[in-house]
Amino acid sequence: MSGRVRIVDVASLAGVSTATVSRALSAPETVGRATRDRVMEAVRATGYRVNGAARDLRQQRARSLLILAPNLANTFFSRIFSAIQEEASAAGLAVQISDSRIGREKLVSLGYDGRADGIVLLDGAIDPDVVNGWRLPMIQLCEWNEAYRAPRIGIDNAAAARMAVEHLADLCHRSVLHVSGPDGNVLAVTRREGFSDGVAARGIAGTTLAGDFTLEAGACAARRWAELRPRPTGVFCASDECALGFISECAALGFGVPDDVSVVGFDDIDFAHRFLPALTTIRQPREALGRAAAKALVNLLGLAQVADPGDPAIAPTIVVRSSTAPPPTDDSRVATITLD
Structure with a gap:
């Protein structure tokens, strides 16, 4: 056929009404099979194409x-x-x-x-x-x-947090710190609950510091961790960015990761494996x-x-990299630190 093919052309060739053609194309289950087959054959023969923009306008769809x-x-x-x-x-x-x-x-x-x-x-x-x-x-x-x-x-955030605790406990860390997400955030609350359940199940000491999901929160937590006596040998941060901030601040303070403290993050963001040391973290399958x-x-x-x-x-998984290791055997090791 020459020129623009209209729905009326399809209807004429199939021997049905234009309403039937419309139903056969938009809701084929509402049209008998024989009729539907005639319509589809007429569509192929004429090369008819649905005007998507007009259809969406009629149906009030933004697509x-x-x-x-x-x-x-x-x-x-x-x-x-x-x-x-x-x-x-x-x-x-x-x-x-x-x-x-x-x-x-x-x-x-x-x-x-x-x-x-x-x-x-x-x-x-x-x-x-x-x-x-x-x-x-x-x-x-x-x-x-x-x-x-x-x-x-979403994933089971509490179960994921327990994975982090299990990993540190399996490495023989007996005292671990959790740097939490922001107050009132549902992810922070659930991960904190998972952390608490995990340390209780393994019979190890657990401490929580308030924080958020940012690099700055991790750096602040590292300074507070450095002042603790005794210092937890394992740290689980509620996000990767927080964990990376913690690790970088530890370096600035003179501490080594994982020589002095093991650090676990959460998310497995794109550059977590490129950081030094590469970050052990909970992977969310984004x-x-x-x-x-x-x-x-x-x-x-x-x-x-x-x-x-x-x-x-x-399901979340834990990706083990070089930011975690067994705790230092010489507890007398003290790094030189400078606190603000």
Whole structure:
């Protein structure tokens, strides 16, 4: 056929109405097989293509997913964003990324401005009244809030923290320190609980210092650790950035890692294995987490090509590198330190 092929041309060739053609293409299960076959044969014969933009306008679809995350500069998010982008693209969806700390007024508007069909949320600190008012399909990823009316995907953070304690205990550390995440953060709370359960189960001494997920918090914790008597020989930080800050400050103070203290992080960010010493850490499978969240959201939007197989098992693992070792045998070793 010459010229632009219209839906009426397909309907005429198939001997059906334009409404039947539309149903056969958008909801084939609602049309009898024989009729559906005639329509598809007419589509192939005419070379008809669906006007996606017009269809989405009629259905009020943005063909887009929105990722909301706190602190977009955080290196932890990079692989998650990339995996979500790949899965969304395969489903014909674009991806937008926004910082979740944009203010209450802008957050409230997200559910009504038509910019996205669904949300992947990586922040559990937003007011539940705001989140539950969006009325969009949503998946909570990594962080969560029990008050949000949305399914969540993530690892078992308490079990992961216990892995860190188990590793240090297996190396014969009898006194360990946990540098916690920020107060009130659900990840920090859960990892702290896992740490407490782990030291209790192994019968070793455990101390917790308040902190957050930043390099600066790790450096501050190292200075406080240096003042302790006796000093714990093992340290578990609630994030890799915190752990790297701890290690670098130890070097500045004259302590060696792992000669004087073993350090474990959490996340396995991209450069953890390139640090000196390479960081022992809890690996979060960030690509698997991003893909699982995107697939779950596509399924909620009714765009999946196959039935939802259910949540995959996403388990953390510990990656042992050179920042951990058995504790020093000579407890009398004292490094020269300078404290602010």
